Amino acid sequence: MPRLAAPLTESQIRALEPRAARYSVADGNGLVIEVMTTGTKVWRFRYSLNGKRQPLATIGDYRMISLRVARAKAQRYAELVAQGISPVATARRDRGAEAKAEVLREAAELYMATEMAGKSDEYRRTTRRALDKDVLPAIGSMRVKAVTAEHVVAICDAIKSRGSPKMALHTRNVIKRLYEYLIARQLATANPAEVVPARSIATFESRTRVLSGEEIGTMLHSIETSSIRRPLKMALHLLVLTMVRKSDLVEATWDEFDLDRALWRISAARLHGDTDRIVYLPRQAVAMLQELHRTRASRTFVFPSVRGDDRPIAKSTLNQAVKALGLEVEHFVLHDFRRTASAHLREMIEHAQRDKTSAQTRQSESRGKPEGDPAEQRQIAQQWADFVDAELDAARKRAVGAG
Known part of the structure; x- marks a missing residue:
């Protein structure tokens, strides 16, 4: 019976360093991450058909596909293999807009799984809450580059209408940090939240700021x-x-x-x-x-x-x-x-x-x-x-x- 691979964590993946020759580390269920000599990390799917080992199917670049999403794709490909179908064509189609995190919901998931992994539990929780409650329901299905300042203002105005100006400002800042991350990875070219002044949402004078x-x-x-x-x-x-x-x-x-x-x-x-x-x-x-x-x-x-x-x-x-x-x-x-x-x-x-x-x-x-x-x-x-x-x-x- 084949040995089951211990599931990977985001921190373990980030710690993988390039070597003189490329190498792979298994996550389980056929999912592996290949580390190239350049340091680039690529998700692959390992499988067999008709009793024969097949060439690895490429899922995509780790920088653009989170561990959670890669696992979901590997599960889907495993189900195809169980039916005797090669997943190669499906994987090729997947390496499109979604795999490149061009949809905001996918981009936000990648951000939470990678950039936010080292933050405190409370910070990750409040960021996730802002995304799930207000950001993704409003613009999650949009392409990353299609989101504008008007969309950010509309989200903040909706939160302010509930009587929560501080949460509106927090949500604007969540969007701003998300886009800073996406710009750094060349997944976005402009930050729609950056042009929305904080003072237009909620203002706290430093001389009077008192924590509850x-x-x-x-x-x-x-x-x-x-x-x-x-x-x-x-x-x-x-x-x-x-x-x-x-x-x-x-x-x-x-x-x-x-x-x-x-x-x-x-x-x-x-x-x-x-x-x-x-x-x-x-x-x-x-x-x-x-x-x-x-x-x-x-x-x-x-x-x-x-x-x-x-x-x-x-x-x-x-x-x-x-x-x-x-x-x-x-x-x-x-x-x-x-x-x-x-x-x-x-x-x-x-x-x-x-x-x-x-x-x-x-x-x-x-x-x-x-x-x-x-x-x-x-x-x-x-x-x-x-x-x-x-x-x-x-x-x-x-x-x-x-x-």
Whole structure:
């Protein structure tokens, strides 16, 4: 009995490197991918008729045909062979518009199976939802090059009519990234979404951008399930919990922390101010810092450079990590963490201090952090961390439910 091939994955296919001679790797059910000496990867179908091995039938170029589609074609060809029919003529006809991803639905499938394979689960899920719910029903049957800006506007307007301007903007950006991918592979010549201004769909001024509780949870879950380094995941999470500036965190040194007392003292010199700043750490932040301390690669810095010299990571590192994730939250910058925390804390502080003088409350709110005795500051810091934890847990449950 012939040995069954272990099914391939997109990541395995992408990792196949050219050799001195071309070679093939089997996926199963007659489907193989042939790697040419040039690096080009071509889907083939291996079969026998009347007990004799036949020449491989060509399905098409891997860059233009996803693994899922190649398997579907191989299954169809296997059914022809079972009837004693050669699949060669059918395969030749298939290598037309559909096989070249000239139809948007096929192009979107190729995009999801290849370009999106390395993205976070949450990002792939929201992209797939936008495509399946609004994009493909409207223009999925159209040729890639036939889609115009008017089609994109019509899709966004339909979403806005449901009262979802943010989703409309997200969907426009999904189309834009899809076409960037297709242009790079010479499957499209123009990007119809690029000429549709984001401000014409939904506008978020950077000075007022505040993430909702659900967005906080979604973002942290995307970070949590991503492939970025664990210390960077915790750095981004700590930015949310501690509400400090990015530079305050990435340049933090171990001698600033008293984890037994859950305190972080940032010196006035480092702040370029007159007084030290005391940050009261919630238990979630303490747990992360304890983990970082156990696995520390530097005696000095909490987030040392991976280059091995005794200096912190670059200030741009966290921005680059967020950008690489391709998070679904539009018009987001890291400073929005502080603004978001400040906005949510205002509500908490108003509730906790409603019996205090309005002057005290205004002073507390204007700084975006609680003022008063240490016990009160600790309570508010812990309340904020618990709120963030609850939103993250909700995002995890949404991901499980949608899976």
